[in-house]
Amino acid sequence: MNYELLKDLCQKSGVSGYESEVLKFIEERIRQYSDGLEYDRAGNLIAYKKGRLGKCENNKRILYSCHADEVGFVITHIEDDGRLLFEQIGMSVLVYTGRQVLIGKKKIPGIIAVKPVHLLEKEESEKIPEHKSLFIDIGAKSREEAEELGVYADYAVFDSGYEELGSGMIKAKALDDRAGCAMLISLMERGIEHDGYFAFCVGEELGLRGSQTVAERIKPDLCINLECTTAGDVYGVTGSQRTCLVGGGAVVPFMDGSAVYSADLYRKARAIAEKKGIICQTKTKIAGGTDAGSYTRIAGGCRTLGLAVPTRYIHSACSIAKKSDIDEVEKLLFAVSDEAAGL
Amino acid sequence: MSINTENRKKIEKLYSIKTVSGSLDKKNNSMYEYVKKELSDFCDDIFADDIGNVIAVKRSGAENAEKIALIAAADEAGFVAADTKSEGKIRLHGIGNPFYARLCGREAFQIEKGKSIYRGVLLSDSSDTDKIGEDSFYLETEDKNRDISEGDFICADDPPVFFGDNGICLNGLSSKIFCLSLIDIAKCAGSFSFDVYYIFAAQHLLGARGEKCAAYTVGADIAIAFKLIPEGRTKTGAGPVIAFSDGRGRCSDYVTGGLEEAAEGIGISYQLCAETEKDEISMIAPFISEGTKTGIIGISASNKKVGTSKCDLRDLRGAAAAACAFLIFSDEKSEENR
Numbered sequence: 001m002n003y004e005l006l007k008d009l010c011q012k013s014g015v016s017g018y019e020s021e022v023l024k025f026i027e028e029r030i031r032q033y034s035d036g037l038e039y040d041r042a043g044n045l046i047a048y049k050k051g052r053l054g055k056c057e058n059n060k061r062i063l064y065s066c067h068a069d070e071v072g073f074v075i076t077h078i079e080d081d082g083r084l085l086f087e088q089i090g091m092s093v094l095v096y097t098g099r100q101v102l103i104g105k106k107k108i109p110g111i112i113a114v115k116p117v118h119l120l121e122k123e124e125s126e127k128i129p130e131h132k133s134l135f136i137d138i139g140a141k142s143r144e145e146a147e148e149l150g151v152y153a154d155y156a157v158f159d160s161g162y163e164e165l166g167s168g169m170i171k172a173k174a175l176d177d178r179a180g181c182a183m184l185i186s187l188m189e190r191g192i193e194h195d196g197y198f199a200f201c202v203g204e205e206l207g208l209r210g211s212q213t214v215a216e217r218i219k220p221d222l223c224i225n226l227e228c229t230t231a232g233d234v235y236g237v238t239g240s241q242r243t244c245l246v247g248g249g250a251v252v253p254f255m256d257g258s259a260v261y262s263a264d265l266y267r268k269a270r271a272i273a274e275k276k277g278i279i280c281q282t283k284t285k286i287a288g289g290t291d292a293g294s295y296t297r298i299a300g301g302c303r304t305l306g307l308a309v310p311t312r313y314i315h316s317a318c319s320i321a322k323k324s325d326i327d328e329v330e331k332l333l334f335a336v337s338d339e340a341a342g343l
Numbered sequence: 344m345s346i347n348t349e350n351r352k353k354i355e356k357l358y359s360i361k362t363v364s365g366s367l368d369k370k371n372n373s374m375y376e377y378v379k380k381e382l383s384d385f386c387d388d389i390f391a392d393d394i395g396n397v398i399a400v401k402r403s404g405a406e407n408a409e410k411i412a413l414i415a416a417a418d419e420a421g422f423v424a425a426d427t428k429s430e431g432k433i434r435l436h437g438i439g440n441p442f443y444a445r446l447c448g449r450e451a452f453q454i455e456k457g458k459s460i461y462r463g464v465l466l467s468d469s470s471d472t473d474k475i476g477e478d479s480f481y482l483e484t485e486d487k488n489r490d491i492s493e494g495d496f497i498c499a500d501d502p503p504v505f506f507g508d509n510g511i512c513l514n515g516l517s518s519k520i521f522c523l524s525l526i527d528i529a530k531c532a533g534s535f536s537f538d539v540y541y542i543f544a545a546q547h548l549l550g551a552r553g554e555k556c557a558a559y560t561v562g563a564d565i566a567i568a569f570k571l572i573p574e575g576r577t578k579t580g581a582g583p584v585i586a587f588s589d590g591r592g593r594c595s596d597y598v599t600g601g602l603e604e605a606a607e608g609i610g611i612s613y614q615l616c617a618e619t620e621k622d623e624i625s626m627i628a629p630f631i632s633e634g635t636k637t638g639i640i641g642i643s644a645s646n647k648k649v650g651t652s653k654c655d656l657r658d659l660r661g662a663a664a665a666a667c668a669f670l671i672f673s674d675e676k677s678e679e680n681r
Binding site: 239240241254255259260262263264266267282283284285286296297298299300301302303 | 364365366368369370371392393394395396423425426434436478493494546549552555556559560
């Protein structure tokens with residue numbers, strides 16, 4: 001994996017509905033490796049790439065997909081005293097209270113503010129704050145001052161850097177699903193055996209919105225969907241409740257909350273991994289949904305394979321993943337891609 | 344349809360086909376084999392799609408003919424093996440909200456390529472009925488037979504129970520019985536001036552995924568869904584139910600009126616109701632999204648929420664007859680219009 005690329009991707013903004021910054025970066029990066037590139041009306045970036053061997057014999061349409069959007073916030077109202085009210089996309093109040101954010105293209109800094117501990121009543125201090133009690137403080141004294149900064153109806157992302165930590169681990173915001181984006185870019189750079197479409201979808205965190213359009217537009221026969229998935233290996237839970245493990249290798253799910261993956265593709269991917277010595281695991285608890293939900297439900301259905309990076313704390317200010325897992329997912333993606341025509 | 348030996352065999356045969364939501368696809372589809380065997384002499388085309396739907400088509404022969412779809416959910420609740428390694432037990436994930444407490448202690452089968460293989464017994468870590476659920480549920484099997492991997496589908500031994508002249512108890516969430524209605528209609532109805540699509544929908548219990556896929560594929564002008572309607576506003580044994588809405592959408596007046604007219608036309612007493620439960624999975628919503636006129640016909644089922652449904656086979660026969668009459672009357676109307 002090109003970790004410089006992953007770092008760059010994670011540092012771009014791309015809250016669902018506001019993905020232009022990250023998509024522009026991806027577009028510039030993949031233009032030279034594409035044989036066709038377009039944004040559809042929903043805003044998805046779709047590239048077509050010719051393979052070394054041309055089209056599949058049976059004209060099978062192969063789609064590689066990931067999502068470019070990330071969880072975040074939208075500024076919905078400015079109070080007279082300059083406080084910003086906001087809505088969240090894809091998160092629980094647990095993970096954003098007190099966090100630093102950056103608003104819009106100008107990256108105006110702000111804090112998701114709560115009453116300081118000194119002012120909290122005992123009862124209040126033992127409760128999770130309600131979303132409606134929170135606001136973003138950008139230091140503006142008045143509505144006019146905040147409006148002049150152009151923050152109204154703009155987006156906000158977590159102000160959270162990319163860092164390496166521990167033993168081969170990385171932490172960053174938006175690993176879900178910039179890791180998938182990085183792998184698809186790498187696959188385009190490396191080249192593919194048979195022609196394929198590459199979709200960098202918008203709006204996944206808003207309910208798989210972008211991928212529904214991609215599914216209708218491309219009508220794939222085979223889809224390989226790249227994701228990051230919940231690793232619950234640190235919450236004091238045991239056994240199957242952990243879902244998957246950081247350090248356990250690539251995740252090949254057989255099912256998630258939005259799709260039942262093609263059983264034969266699941267088995268074939270596991271077999272390819274075994275043959276190539278790629279470490280992999282599956283999800284032992286059905287949790288979360290992915291763009292696979294859109295692809296499996298198109299006319300006639302679409303055989304879909306999921307590949308995912310086990311990631312702790314997804315949908316929060318910073319997630320943690322292990323480099324070796326990301327490498328295993330990428331290796332498996334490349335190996336599956338090489339055999340995609342026969343899958 | 345009363346419970347004579349022939350009907351009983353038909354129902355037992357249908358329920359012997361294991362169709363846990365998600366276990367069917369294009370290649371491995373026991374429902375496809377079943378429908379093909381039953382309807383190959385009566386339909387022009389029978390195919391399965393990637394999500395597992397089975398669709399049988401009776402064409403009119405005319406180009407650009409209208410399309411009428413009849414839909415029955417072909418799936419049933421069950422389990423998928425989620426963890427076979429970490430705890431020494433085979434942990435299961437419930438699919439389609441199975442009733443754990445009722446299934447505890449039942450024999451379990453692994454579904455492999457449409458066949459079911461005996462694997463052991465479903466058990467729970469908890470003996471407290473209220474705590475028997477996904478977190479405590481597992482499959483107990485002998486180690487030597489433990490050829491089960493994550494992603495394998497498991498079903499409980501939960502066959503229909505027959506009683507009296509017309510009574511039948513089904514797994515509470517199984518509307519699969521309507522697959523028989525579709526087969527009976529396809530065998531009796533013949534051809535019309537429109538194409539008829541008989542849709543045996545997969546993954547209904549996972550959120551009408553099969554219906555969504557089929558709605559795109561078929562692009563029907565009219566779609567009629569068959570479903571179990573919880574007893575309350577309707578009664579078992581009081582005739583088929585024509586519902587003019589479900590919790591997610593309202594049926595077309597044209598189709599609802601047509602079904603009423605059809606039932607009256609053949610002298611069947613029916614019950615009219617609005618199904619309003621928001622948590623019910625809507626079979627018609629995916630078709631409404633495609634601009635299809637929709638209708639619902641079904642039968643009243645008691646105890647649906649507690650794991651078993653008591654139904655009356657006379658209602659089932661009435662529902663099939665009314666839907667069949669709808670096709671005939673629609674054909675006559677289009678003939679008149681021409």
